[in-house]
Amino acid sequence: MWIIFAFLLAAAGPDGSLGCQLPHDWRPQTEACRAELAEIIVFAKVLALHKESYSVYNYLPWQHDSDLLFSAEIELLCDQAWGSMLEVPAGSRFNVTGLGYFSCFSYSVLKNNNYYFFLRMDENYNIVxxxxxxxxxxxxxxxxxxxxxxxxxxxxxCTPGTQVHSFSPQWEAQEDSRLLCSTVQKALFEEEERVRTLSLKVRSLEKANDHLRERVKTMKRQLRQAQRENTKEQQTISLKQLYESRTAQTHPDQDTTQDRKTQPLKKKLKN
Structure with missing residues (x-):
């Protein structure tokens, strides 16, 4: 039960939330690519485990006086063929620190078992x-x-009896002529990042285009509304002009009628 609880705590972040935040552009790499980037690669046997009360590589609030941090005493069974930063004789024993259950990961080994290790040397010359x-x-x-x-x-x-592939002269020539997996994968990641950046730009342009379309639609509605209002205004003016013209034409008729009424009176007076 305590082991399960420890794993749950190890999976929790510093604020108590589960999960870890990796870089936004993080992509998993194959073991072949990672092996090219590892400083030291060894095949070794774990001889003993030693409890550590404190580790600079642990950021957990409950790191002191716990069984979650430890170092391992290992025996070198084989070293990488060339390019290693570790220069020790075959069968050498040394400590690997920085093991245990951490906030985002766990580095765990068991006594008397063999492992392949990706290792590096820190600024204090500790192997981690x-x-x-x-x-x-x-x-x-x-x-x-x-x-x-x-x-x-x-x-x-390698120590005698270790069953792993040992160095051969052809291997170095093969390595020199081989295209590094990490270089290819880096180029692929850069291209993927470029595509992602272009996709973001396309989405931004699509949003700007949609916004422009909405503005055009709004302007068209306003133009149609203005045209309707202008048409109504023109119709009102035309009706007003028509009414005024008809009103003006009634006055001559009224004068002619009056003259017609006065003409018989004049004739009677002459007679």
Whole structure:
């Protein structure tokens, strides 16, 4: 029960919320690409585990006096064939610190088991796990992991009886002529980021276009409304002019009628 509770606490962020915030452009990388970026790669056996009361790599509020932080004493079974920053004889023993259950991840090993490790050396010359691309740097000794590592990596400086692929002279030439997976994947990620940026621009332009269409529709409605009002005004003016013209025409008729009435009177007076 305590182990389950510890995992739940380890999965919680500093504010108590579950989950971790990775960079917005984070993408998972293959183990082959991560192996190219790891500073040190070893195949080693865990001899002992040592409790650590404090670790600079842990940011949990309950880190003191707990069994969640530890270091591992390991025995080097094989080192990477070339390019390693670790220069120790075969069979050397040294400590790997920075293991345990952390706020966003866990680096865990068991005593007397063999593992492939991605390691690095910190500014204080401590050997710590190298979680390339925020992914797990510790791989248990399984047939699947043996096949995976033998397909893209070879080892040297091995202790007698260790069953891993050892260094061969052809491997270096093959490595020099091989296109680095990490370079290809970086180019793919850059292209994916460029496409994402262009997609954001397209969506922004589409929103601006929709806004412009709405403004055009509004202006068309206002224009039609103005035209209707102008038509009504013209009709009103025409009716008014027609009414006034008809009113003006009634006065001559009234004068003619009056003259017609006065003409018989004049004739009578002459007679």
């Amino acid at each position: 796990p190298h979680g390339v691309n925020f992914q797990d740097p510790i791989f248990p000794d399984t047939p699947e992991n043996h096949r995976m590592f033998s397909s893209f990596f070879q080892f040297s400086n």
